[in-house]
Amino acid sequence: MFADDTKLYNRVQKNSSKGGDDIQEDLNHLKDWSDTWLLRFNASKCKCMHMGINNNERSYVLGEEEIMTAKEEKDLGVYITDDCTPSLQCTKAANKAMTSLRIIKRTFKHIDKESFPILYKAYIRPHVEYCVQAWNPYLVKDIKAIEKIQRRATKLVPSLREKPYQERLEELNLYPLEIRRLRGDLIEVFKILNGLEDIHPDQLFTMSHNTGTRGHKFKLFKRQLKKGLDLRKFFFSQRVVDVWNNLPEDVVGVNTTNQFKGKIDQHWKENGYGVLKGLNL
Incomplete structure (x- = not known):
C-alpha cells in the first residue's frame, strides 16, 4: 500500500501569532495515523515549499525528522x-x-x-x-x-x-501556440459553464449581472485585484474573462463543445486575430 501525492497547505496571515502551527499539528496527526495503520511516510521524500513575501519560512518535522525545504518541485508533470x-x-x-x-x-x-x-x-x-x-x-x-x-x-x-x-x-x-492556448482556455470556460466538467462554475467564476444591450447573457464578472497582485491576473479564472465576454452571442450560445470549437474558429477566421488584443504574435 502507498500514500502518494499527499499535500498539506495553509495560508498564514501577515503578523499571525500561529505562524504555521496548524500545519505542524496536521503533520503530527498524520504521523500518529501512519503509526497506527503501519503505513509509514518516508520523511526524506517529503518537501516543504514556502510561498509569499511575508512567509516566516518556519521549519517542520514529521516524527523526529525535519522536512527539507524546496524552491521547486515537479507535481504530476508540472514544475x-x-x-x-x-x-x-x-x-x-x-x-x-x-x-x-x-x-x-x-x-x-x-x-x-x-x-x-x-x-x-x-x-x-x-x-x-x-x-x-x-x-x-x-x-x-x-x-x-x-x-x-x-x-x-x-x-x-x-x-x-x-x-x-x-x-x-x-x-x-x-494556429500560433499563443492563440491555441487562448482557444483552449475558452473551450474550458464553455465546458465549465455548461456543466460538462466535474466542477461547479461558482468555484472559478461569478456571472455578471450587468449584461446591458451589448454582449451575451453568459458574461462573467471580472474581480478587481489588490495592488501588487500582478501574478493573480494571469490565473485562468482572471485572464480569460475579457476575451470570453467579447465573444458574440452566436458563438457562446451553442449546445455542444464541437459546435463551440467550430464557431470560434469561424469567428476568428472572419475577423482575424485583430479581435484579440495584447497578444505577443
Missing part, C-alpha cells in the same frame, strides 16, 4: 516554484519538445505537408501543451521560448522553409 511563475515549466517543456524535434529531424529524411501534422501533433506539440491551463506563460521571454518550438518545427517541411512563419502556419492549417 511548481516558490514564486509561482511558470518560467521553469516553460523551459522544461521547450527542452523536451526540442529533443523530440531533433529526433524527428534525424529520423525522417523528407517530411511533406501531409505527414508533418501527424508527427508534430503526436510527438512535439503535446510537450508544450500538457496541463497548460495551469502554467500558461505570460512573460514575453517564456511566450517566445514556447512559440520558437513551432517556428522551428514548421521548417521541417522543405517547401515551406523559406516562407514567413505566418504563411507556414496557414499552409499547415495551424
